[in-house]
Amino acid sequence: MTQRTPPLQGTRVLDLSRILAGPWCTQNLADLGADVIKVERPGTGDDTRDWGPPFLKDHDGGDTAESAYYLSANRNKRSLALDIATPAGACVIRELAMASDVLVENFKVGGLRKYGLDYDSLREINPRLIYCSITGFGQDGPFAERPGYDFMIQGMGGLMSITGERDDLPGGGPQKAGVAVTDVFTGMYATVAILAALQERMRSGLGQHLDIALFDSHVAMLAGQNTNYFLSGEPPRRAGNAHQNVVPYQVFAAGDGHLIVAVGNDGQYRAFCKVIGAPELGTDARFATNRLRVSNREALIPLLVEIMRKGRRDDWIEQLEAVGVPCGPINDIGQAFDHPQALARGLRREMQGHPLRVSVPITASPMRFSGSPVQYRVPPPMLGQHTAEILREVLGKSDAQIQDLMANPGHAENTP
Template sequence: MTRPPPLQGIRVLDLSRILAGPWCTQNLADLGADVIKIERPGVGDDTRAWGPPYLKDGAGNDTAESAYYLSANRNKRSVEADMASPEGAALIRELAAASDVLVENFKVGGLAKYGLDYESLREVNPRLIYCSVTGFGQDGPCAQRPGYDFMIQGLGGLMSITGERDDLPGGGPQKAGVAVTDIVTGMYATVAILAALQERHNSGLGQHLDIALLDSHVALLANQNSNYFNTGVAPRRAGNAHQNVVPYQVFAASDGHLIVATGNESQYRAYCRAIGAPELGDDPRFATNRLRVANRETLIGLLSDIMRRGRRDDWIEKLEAVGVPCGPINDIAQAFAHPQAQARQLRRDLPHPLGGQAAVTASPLRFSASPVQYRLAPPLLGQHTEEVLRDVLGKPPEAIAAYAARLRESVAKQ
């Protein structure tokens, strides 16, 4: 029997925009929370305009909804409110009083002038879990600086270990192909909020969560940080090779490229047998991973010569047959066309209010009894303003109509 989603009954007030905060709140929405996205009247989340490409309507024409915005805002309700106005700030305070969680990504101290900072809102809702997502955190010499994913990838070290080696063609600083700092920060914020909800069961109280892009980004470097801690030497770019495991990299075949990732000694020896070079598995120079790392250049030269003689898919078939981790390098279209991606339904299409279908990526969170539900396409700007004012705040029809009229007037003056 299917049970309700895990966060059903939890209300989240989302004051965030761009990616890190919305990624967090989309996770919470996928898990069943009622996420109310507060957007600036007439403008909304900055990413609504980050196109092309844009969503197509039922007739195949571009809408004003950017593909970027669609990636992080499903299952939410949109409410227009201008926090810079007394009425808008008061409305947001009312919603905060009726919410369990608030997520914001304004500059440190930026919401205090509107009475929307943690210290102000805890007075109206002591149970409120208030999550601040910033570039550098709430304290320290850089706390007041804005933070952006690309900048943090450089400052935080990722670009020093990403890309081809500096001594090879194409070497030099390289960012990741997606905003990994924003994404991982959104994931850490999600974890923190879930933990704070659990703690509230014991204390009955909310708290302020301080989640920073820089902190999250540095944590993301994982074993590379540990490599530095244990050697005193900062790791450098290694292209598609692994810093600590050999062979664990891309190889060129006669008709393309493939990844080979041997994670232990038995896999390495099986790999050598499968490519017709069992002697390399027994060679004392390469008998252990420690020795293979030390003799990386010699071994990779030998393996590369062999791999170039065969076809990519033939190598993959032989390696998969003996349990050696390997695979092709797909583009995104090929990745979604893969039979496993199809079986797991990694693309979902949701009916959109503009008459088309909004394609979204499935949540990787899978539950046996209380699954993620795909309830709502990413909302239009202000789509749920009337609904939320009526159902959450209990506003009468005349008050809602008056608020809507003032919104229209405000937008017309922009």
């Protein structure tokens, strides 16, 4: 079968974002084939370049200037070092916006207006531009002017009230997620919105302004927990590793470790009870249905806990898998990447072609296409690596103009 071109080949994205939510979005678009131009401050670049250790190692084992955090969200992009706060820099951005399909930014609300780089200004010169603003709280509302960060949004948005051990148990209390889930989900929602806007533009011929907020995205991703609140009138509370709506669906301690048992229906529950040698619990009138098991959780779980701790973890997993009961170990990240399924799917990849001549380890995109697969074209760029290339290829600048602009990024003479 002839491989087709990537889905977004021919689409240009002007990336004025930094940290994680915006770069996560633009990395998705880059993986899908878009030409993503990452605009960075000369000298410092994206803040996350310095968020380490760990840093990428050179051939001699020494640290480079490329942090793991930065590398995780910036592959398949080109880096343009430019000071957009200067007249010359802002002028270059306007030129690039005219030649782009999408612009992604995560400045404070109104922060780009003083440079003439806000949506209303740029749509005058490019009505087809899809302009995606990612902020903490959105473009309106009483908190619109405030900055937003993943950790604080996890607290404000409710996640930390349902994450962690129960308050009445040792270790109970507020707990953030182990990864910046608000940023990642916001980046994913922004990706979906941009793809939808590109599709809509095929009908209308017009771009639009996308208003994507960390707070909105965070609340939305709470999913069924929100509806639990809507229907009960009671905010859900921390339940540790148990499920609010399904029982048994939690971590159990075996004699030599821990495993997850995720019983999803009544048939699986009865199979689970037979495996653990307690078929009577499968037919007990108190526990016959999930509704009853949730209501009688405090009676059932201690019985199961006592039984599960008498067996070996891997023996439980083998027996439960044999009868179709979802279960599994709790791996660390290294064990997850060493898992046979991760190896078979190629979840860790090595990208060649870095200017430092080192291999860059990356996590594979989970987006799999049969006809136009994700291509890993270039590793995360070094700061300003493609400045001359972009100015020449996209804007047609002469070598003299490029040299002057790179030497004096804020000089007024650089304005065409």
